[in-house]
Structures are given as structure tokens and as C-alpha cells.
Amino acid sequence: MSDVVEPVSEALVKRARAVLGRRNLVFVGLMGAGKSAIGRLTAQALSLPFVDSDHEIERVSRMTVAELFAAYGETEFRALETRVIKRLLQSGARIVSTGGGAYINPQTRRHIQKSGVSVWLNAELDVLWERVNKREGRPLLKTDDPKGTLERLMIERYPIYAEADVSVLSRDVKKERIVEEVLQAIAGMPSRK
Numbered sequence: 001m002s003d004v005v006e007p008v009s010e011a012l013v014k015r016a017r018a019v020l021g022r023r024n025l026v027f028v029g030l031m032g033a034g035k036s037a038i039g040r041l042t043a044q045a046l047s048l049p050f051v052d053s054d055h056e057i058e059r060v061s062r063m064t065v066a067e068l069f070a071a072y073g074e075t076e077f078r079a080l081e082t083r084v085i086k087r088l089l090q091s092g093a094r095i096v097s098t099g100g101g102a103y104i105n106p107q108t109r110r111h112i113q114k115s116g117v118s119v120w121l122n123a124e125l126d127v128l129w130e131r132v133n134k135r136e137g138r139p140l141l142k143t144d145d146p147k148g149t150l151e152r153l154m155i156e157r158y159p160i161y162a163e164a165d166v167s168v169l170s171r172d173v174k175k176e177r178i179v180e181e182v183l184q185a186i187a188g189m190p191s192r193k
């Protein structure tokens, strides 16, 4: 699948940018939903800066997410994630892709709600599983039954992701199509909250 963004209509880009104003556009959702991939392409389409909280955490700590979990545990990782995301949200408008658990943390969620428009990339279990199954490095899935763990996380987290301002169904269609649906969802919102 190509990463080249097919041109979305100029009118759609203009409307989505007008709705965002100085607000950030923040991608939330479970591991494998496409927050990083779709976030980057959306940033290209809107000509806005892109940041990914997992990458930023790895850059500042000089450790991988898996190493951070192993060395300090999830609680410390979440504290660092909250601090990093708060900082990333301070210079909007940007496209911010978050780690899968970020929006579940009440403090991080409040920062996101205050500074940005949130997009939940919703996806079915089998779509997520096909994607996450291909790559190591997700510490929460290091269990005897990773697919069962992913399903449990879906049940726990989906009601919280559903609080996001808009949602788009992430599925195995061209990424550009998902980007266009994200822009349409944003463009359909009122300009100010």
C-alpha cells in the first residue's frame, strides 16, 4: 500500500483547518488502530506539523517504550506520557498521535479535551490483531494470550475512546481513504466548541 497522499479536495482541507483553528488534532485509539500512520498522512494533507507521543517519549528518555515499561513499570510510563503529551499540546495547531493508553488516563484525557479536537480510530479486533501481530515492542501484549488481552483492552477502553469528539472506522482500505474520512468528520464539526 502506498504512503503517497492522494489529493483531497482543497475545500475539504480548508474547512477542516478552519474548524481546527489553533486547536490540535489528536488521534486516540487502541494499538494498531493506525494513529501513527494515519496521523502522519493527515498532517501532510493539512500541511500541519506532526508529532507522535510514543516517539517523543522514546526520544526524550533515550529508551524504547518496551524498555521503559520493563525498567520503571506502567505507572511511571503513564506519568511520563502525561507530561510529554501536555507539552506536545502546548504549541497547536499540530497533529498529535498518542499511544494507545494515553486517552484512558484521566489527566491526559483532560489535557487533550482542553487543547484539541480528538479523533478515535475505532477498529475491529481482527483488524487490530492482524496488524499488531506482525510487530514486537508492545509490552501490554506480552502475555500468554495476546489476542485475548487485546480483546479485554477493547472492552475496557472502547467506552472511554467513545468520548472523543469524532470517530472514524479504521479498516483495511487505502490509508488515504481513512484520512479523507477523518477530514470529513472534522469539517462537519462546528468551528468553535
Ligand SMILES: Nc1ncnc2c1ncn2[C@@H]1O[C@H](COP(=O)(O)OP(=O)(O)OP(=O)(O)O)[C@@H](O)[C@H]1O
Pocket (backbone or CB within 6 Å): 001, 029, 030, 031, 032, 033, 034, 035, 036, 037, 038, 054, 097, 098, 099, 100, 131, 132, 138, 170, 171, 172, 173, 174, 175, 178
Ligand atoms: N488503513 C490501513 N490499511 C492497512 N494498514 C494500515 C492501515 N492503517 C494503519 N495500517 C498499518 O497498521 C500498522 C499499525 O498502525 P500504527 O502503528 O499507525 O498504529 P497505532 O495506532 O499507532 O498503534 P500503537 O498504539 O501501538 O502506536 C502499521 O503497520 C500501519 O501501516
Ligand SMILES: O=C(O)C1=C[C@@H](O)[C@@H](O)[C@H](O)C1
Pocket (backbone or CB within 6 Å): 030, 031, 054, 065, 098, 099, 100, 101, 102, 137, 138, 139, 140
Ligand atoms: O495501549 C497501550 O497502553 C500502549 C500503546 C502503545 O502505543 C504504547 O504507548 C505502549 O505500548 C502502551
Ligand SMILES: [Mg+2]
Pocket (backbone or CB within 6 Å): 035, 036, 037, 052, 054, 097, 098, 099
Ligand atoms: Mg503509534
